[in-house]
Structure formats: C-alpha cells, structure tokens
Amino acid sequence: MRRSLLFIPGNNPGNIQNAGLFGADGVIFDLEDAVNPNQKDAARNLVCSALEHLDYECEKICRINLEFAHEDISALASTNIDTLLIPKAACVEQIGELIDFCARLNERIKIMLLIESPAGILNAKELAALPNVSALCLGAEDYTSEMGATRSEEGAEIAYARAHLLNVCKAAKIDAIDTPYTDASNEAGLIKDTMHIKALGFDGKLAINPRHIDAIHSCFAPSVQEVIWAQNVIAAIKEAEAKNSGVIALGGKMIDAPVVARARKILELKEVL
Amino acid sequence: MQIIVGTTESNDCQISIEKAAALSVCIEDEQNNPYAQHLRGLIKDFCEREGVSAKVLLRDKGALDFCVLARLKTAVERMGK
Numbered sequence: 001m002r003r004s005l006l007f008i009p010g011n012n013p014g015n016i017q018n019a020g021l022f023g024a025d026g027v028i029f030d031l032e033d034a035v036n037p038n039q040k041d042a043a044r045n046l047v048c049s050a051l052e053h054l055d056y057e058c059e060k061i062c063r064i065n066l067e068f069a070h071e072d073i074s075a076l077a078s079t080n081i082d083t084l085l086i087p088k089a090a091c092v093e094q095i096g097e098l099i100d101f102c103a104r105l106n107e108r109i110k111i112m113l114l115i116e117s118p119a120g121i122l123n124a125k126e127l128a129a130l131p132n133v134s135a136l137c138l139g140a141e142d143y144t145s146e147m148g149a150t151r152s153e154e155g156a157e158i159a160y161a162r163a164h165l166l167n168v169c170k171a172a173k174i175d176a177i178d179t180p181y182t183d184a185s186n187e188a189g190l191i192k193d194t195m196h197i198k199a200l201g202f203d204g205k206l207a208i209n210p211r212h213i214d215a216i217h218s219c220f221a222p223s224v225q226e227v228i229w230a231q232n233v234i235a236a237i238k239e240a241e242a243k244n245s246g247v248i249a250l251g252g253k254m255i256d257a258p259v260v261a262r263a264r265k266i267l268e269l270k271e272v273l
Numbered sequence: 274m275q276i277i278v279g280t281t282e283s284n285d286c287q288i289s290i291e292k293a294a295a296l297s298v299c300i301e302d303e304q305n306n307p308y309a310q311h312l313r314g315l316i317k318d319f320c321e322r323e324g325v326s327a328k329v330l331l332r333d334k335g336a337l338d339f340c341v342l343a344r345l346k347t348a349v350e351r352m353g354k
Contacts (some may be wrong), residue, residue, distance in 0.1 A: 012282075013284045013337070013339075013340040014282070014283055014284035014285070014286075017284060017339070017340075031295075041347055041351070042278055042279070042343070042344070042347045042352065045343040045344075045346045045347045045350075046339075046340065046343040046347075047344035048330075048343070049339040049340070049342050049346070050339050050340075050343075052339065053337070053339035054337075054339060132309060181331045250301060259330055
C-alpha cells in the first residue's frame with residue numbers, strides 16, 4: 001500500500017531518526033534536491049548508516065541523484081532499502097542502464113520512477129515497462145516549469161500529465177503516485193486535491209510535510225457509504241449464487257465483474273485499515 | 274589538513290579529523306556528556322577496524338550511533354587514509 005510517501009531530507013539526522021513516526025506508508029530518504037551538492041557523500045553515508053542501525057516499519061525508499069546514480073546505487077545495494085526512486089526519468093536507455101546496474105548488485109530492490117518532464121510523460125509507457133519498475137510518480141513542479149505553465153490550485157495545467165501517467169500505470173499494472181501538495185498550511189486544499197486524484201484512480205500521493213500524512217490517509221480510506229455499498233454488492237452476489245441466479249442486480253443496477261472487483265477492493269482496504 | 278564533517282544542530286554531531294602518527298579521540302565537553310565513554314569506544318572501534326591513524330575530535334549534539342558512524346566514515350573518506 002502506497003497511499004502516502006513522505007520525503008525526508010537525506011542529510012538531517014533528526015528527521016531521519018524520526019522518519020518512521022509519522023505513519024506514512026513509505027519514507028523517501030532524499031539524496032537529491034534536499035542535499036547540498038558538496039554534502040552528497042555525507043548524506044549517502046548517513047542514509048546507509050540509518051538503514052543499518054534503525055528499524056522502519058514502512059517501505060524504505062531512497063531518491064538517488066541522476067548525476068551520481070552509480071555511486072548512490074552502489075552504496076545502497078548493500079543495505080536493506082526496499083525501493084529506489086530515480087528522478088528525472090525521461091531517457092529510456094539511461095534509466096534502463098541504471099535499473100540493470102542495480103539489479104546486478106541487488107535484484108531484490110524495486111524501482112520507482114519520478115516523471116517530471118514533458119519528455120518523461122511522452123516516454124512513460126516505455127519507462128513503465130522496464131524491469132522491476134513498481135510505480136511511476138508525477139513531479140509536477142519541474143514538469144510545469146519545463147512546460148512554461150503556471151501551477152494553480154485547480155491543477156488544469158497538469159491534467160494531461162496526470163491522465164497520461166495514470167493510464168500508463170494502470171495498463172502496466174503498477175502504482176500511480178501523484179505529485180506532492182506543496183502548500184503546507186492549506187489542509188482544505190490538500191484534501192480537495194487528494195480526493196480528486198483518488199477519484200481519478202491514483203494509488204497514492206507524495207508528501208513533503210509530515211502534517212499531510214493523516215489527511216492523505218483519511219482521503220484514501222473508504223467512506224461509510226462506499227463500505228455499505230461494497231457489503232451490499234457482495235451480499236447480492238452470495239444471494240444470487242444461492243439461488244443459482246445468473247443475473248445479479250443491486251438497486252436496479254446490474255452487477256458485473258468490474259463492480260465486484262471494486263467492491264472487494266474497498267472491503268480489503270477497510271480490513272487493512 | 275583538518276577535515277570537518279557534520280553540523281552542530283540538534284541530533285547531529287561534528288567530527289574534526291586530521292592525520293596523526295597515532296589514534297587519539299577527544300570528546301568535547303566530555304564531563305557533561307553521559308555517553309562520552311560509549312562514543313569514544315564507537316570511534317576507536319571504527320578507526321582501529323579501518324586502520325585509521327588520526328586525531329579525532331567529536332562535538333556531540335545528541336547524535337545517535339548511526340549518525341556518529343556516518344559522519345566519521347565521511348570524514349575518514351574525505352581525509353584519505
């Protein structure tokens with residue numbers, strides 16, 4: 001489950017040692033944007049040491065640097081990191097080489113790709129098909145900057161990127177993770193944005209503020225109405241099976257396989273939560 | 274040449290290191306740090322294991338072991354054995 005993935009600055013020991021306390025489904029130790037260029041080695045050693053000495057009960061992810069990708073991957077390959085987040089994913093050959101390099105050192109490590117450019121969106125289908133890729137994430141700030149667009153609360157400028165990335169992920173059967181909500185103090189805006197991307201079909205959302213985690217989780221939790229509907233769907237199926245009835249309906253609407261699958265997913269999520 | 278790694282922010286530590294004929298470890302404000310003996314042992318063990326001969330000064334701001342070891346490793350790498 002990847003409802004929330006929280007970025008943690010990779011050269012800040014206080015944040016790193018507390019990273020697991022915020023309840024996020026995954027923590028992303030950031031070796032890239034959150035670290036000064038002259039401290040890359042220090043951050044790499046700090047994150048690797050934390051992975052060796054501290055326990056985290058959530059998914060452990062590390063955003064590496066594209067510029068120092070081989071050094072980062074080499075260091076992380078001998079740790080218990082679960083997933084690497086490769087930023088600025090656009091060139092299929094370049095990303096494919098890095099994934100292959102990682103797999104040769106440690107084939108257990110999963111890959112997430114951060115798509116944050118128009119070229120990355122165009123190549124998303126090929127990127128998603130690379131080995132070990134388990135999710136694509138949208139990075140809207142760099143994307144809109146390169147598009148020459150202005151970020152807005154409504155997000156019309158990233159609608160195409162969201163829709164394209166989402167369609168690619170669903171076709172490839174991997175997770176689709178949305179861009180972070182960057183206004184730390186606007187919880188109403190965060191909830192509106194998260195409800196929107198949940199309705200579109202996204203599996204989770206990146207987060208840059210620990211205070212956003214609870215709100216994101218509450219958005220992804222099934223509502224009471226959704227749970228009641230799902231329970232009624234399953235009950236209707238069982239009743240039809242008992243009667244050997246071929247046609248199943250609920251409230252005048254026919255229940256077919258996709259509806260049943262959606263109902264089961266809602267109930268499974270309720271059980272996990 | 275003296276190498277300095279880390280910060281003096283809370284939960285961090287700063288390691289100053291320079292090459293020397295023999296290993297020596299100094300903990301700043303040692304008498305007020307209840308973990309001074311543990312930290313000294315941590316640093317000595319690392320340096321002896323890695324064959325590091327240097328003068329090491331630790332300025333501790335409440336760092337956990339993982340942080341001290343990471344800062345020390347970076348300092349040693351930057352100094353060069």
